[in-house]
Amino acid sequence: MRGLWRKIRQVGRVAEPAPSPPAGGRVGPAVELAGSVQVRHVDAGSCNGCEVEIGSAFGPVYDAERYGARLVASPRHADALLVTGPVTRNMQRALRRTYEAVPAPKVVVAVGDCARNCGVFAGAYGVAGAVADVVPVDLDVPGCPPRPEAIVEALRTLTDR
């Protein structure tokens, strides 16, 4: 326990200084979300590259939670879905059900190139399509994988903080 406290004291604060808030206001239905957005992440068939970056975006360095975004464990608790990967045929129905389970108003963010347009997996036999083919998408984060800054930036357009 003492070692832990010492570590905390030695390391200090590692979060990067907050960049200025994004211009342009909130996206789509996010207008109703009053600065606090609960996020449910859905892996629809990703290679896990985007997951690593999302983990990093919510880690101590980028600390997305300070802008009012928070990862939750169930779509029933969520305002926004963070979908990664091309939607595989196995995940198509699950993604749609997850979307239906999120209470309105809801926002869908497609994270990564695969989620936007299937990326390198376009046309593969197991892929049902991009996220936009399955559920309505409000916001895209390009990149393969996208940098954590980009993910944080996208989340800040939802929370407007």
Place this chain on the structure above:
Amino acid sequence: MNIVATAIVGTMVVAVATATAALLVPRPARSAVVGVGTALCGAAGMAAGIAALAGQVWSAAVAGLLPLAGVVLTVDTLSGVFLSVIGAVGIAVGIYGIGYARHGLDGRWVQAMEPLFVAAMLLVPAAGSVGTFLVCWELMALTSLLLVLAEHSHRAEVASAARWYAVMTHLGFVAILIGLLVLTGHADNDSFPALRVAASTLSPTTAGLVFALTLIGFASKAGILPLHAWLPRAHPEAPSHVSALMSAAMVTLGVYGIVRVGLDLLGGGAQWWWLLVLALGAVSAVYGILQAAVGTDLKRLLAYSTTENMGLVLIGVGAGGLFAAAGNTLLAGLALTAALLHVINHAAFKTLLFLAAGSVLHATGSRDLDSLGGLRPLMPGTTAAFGLGALAGSALPLGPAFVSEWLLLQALVHGLAAGGVATAVMMPIAVATVALTAGLAVATFVKAFGVGFLARPRSEQAANARESPPTMLAGMGVAGVACVVLALTPVLVLPAVGGASGRVFGTTDPVSAGLLTVRLQGFAGSLAPLLVAVTVVAATMAVAVLARLFAARHRTRVSARLWDCGAGPLSARMEYTATSFAEPLQRVFDDVVRPEHDVDITHYRESRYLVNEVSYRLRVPDRVEHRLYRPVLAGVRAWGRAGPRLANGSVHLYLGYGFAVVCGALILLVVTR
């Protein structure tokens, strides 16, 4: 001839006539005849009990009926309490049995035993001499044993359970026999008044010995630790209406025996007697309900709950004896009133619960809570009955046990001032025990009702369950009405019970019951069960109405799929099971119940990384039984193995034994003369 006499004689006549009819009437009509006969027998017994409680005392002696001792019957108010309890249970069980026995239980001898069992139980509290008492006690044990054995050809466990029951009940009988004979040895004859006279001249050691021996026997009948081992075996394996008779009526006779011998015949006695009774009661109450809380077999759970409730009753009896030994008879009367009231309440809700469990068993063929569920739409009557019973058993307002446990707690709390170091140490422990027991009982019955009846069916049999026939529902209805009446208007029985327990200690009625409120005599404390019930119901209704009003403001109703993690539809395998519901409790009481886990993982031959099958077994063994009975049984077995060596077939050896015994006897005679 007064009512008690008429009713008792009527009981015997009806029982014998019904048993004879059961042997003669053809199969289709048999269960109806026996059911009606049993119910009539119970009604007569109940009438005798009520008349006795109203103050009629009856005593009769028939010299020639039993060789040497004759039959002596004496009914006083204490007998009245137990007579009415047994009679009432008999009514409900008789009606229920009409429908229940149609399925494989309408054999000639099984049916003949049912009224005889009820009659034998009714005779035990009516017995007025040691000889009569012991004969009736044994008659009760034998008839119940035969009833437990009813389904021995269907399941192998029945025979084993019956063997346990037979051995334990007879060991208990031997203990009672020796105890009462030691007492009778000091008296002029074996009638109870003579014993009362003799008890005052006994030395404390002899009186203690008599009490300890009879306590062993009566405690084994009442399912008190550590002599409870037969109870969780025999109750599940017996037919359910027999379980109800045994659990609600027969075990209470153990309490009757302790009260009759300890408080009445021996007239109170030393403090340690009652400290022992109280401690045994406290341990049984906690251990019983703990085993019930982690159990998954519906009827076994109810059997352990019986151990718990008898433990609570013994806490009351022990506290009563303790206060009486300290000279505070009013408080002693209060504690005994609580105990006797709990006997009555327990009989009401345990009958209801066992009958409902029997109805479930009859419809699904399963007692395992983990394979039940979803019975509410299929068996609404049974579900309502079990729900009412579960509420009654968990000592909450609207249930009868609330009133008796409240009285018990009042007696224990006020008893702190009754004097003595032992009392000062024991009372807080007893109060904590009652509180802990009440909490665990709620968890147990929520589990039994929620997992057993609500949600979705967990097995094919549960999904195909059908409601029981009307006679079974009527039997449950009788018990259910008794529960409701006892919960809302304990006033109807409290004066009689208070009078009976006051008379045991030679004081006035310790509880005064008005139309609405129950008031303690001599202490501050009152309870209005009807008002509490009305308040609870009104508050619940108010919340429901308000919730409905607020919900109505959102006009459009949105329907949504249940969230199932995006996977397939919800299946019954995703529900809470009884095991998983009890898991946190089991974890908390890990040191006491010591569950045994077994995980077996088999891999594919090709790779250690691919799991073929995982099997998980969880057993919650009865630890007291393991520690106490295993060594005894092992010793008996070793002795049995040693036996053949003594009798190896050699005539010379046998002649040698004879010679040695004759020599020994001669030497003994020479030395002692």
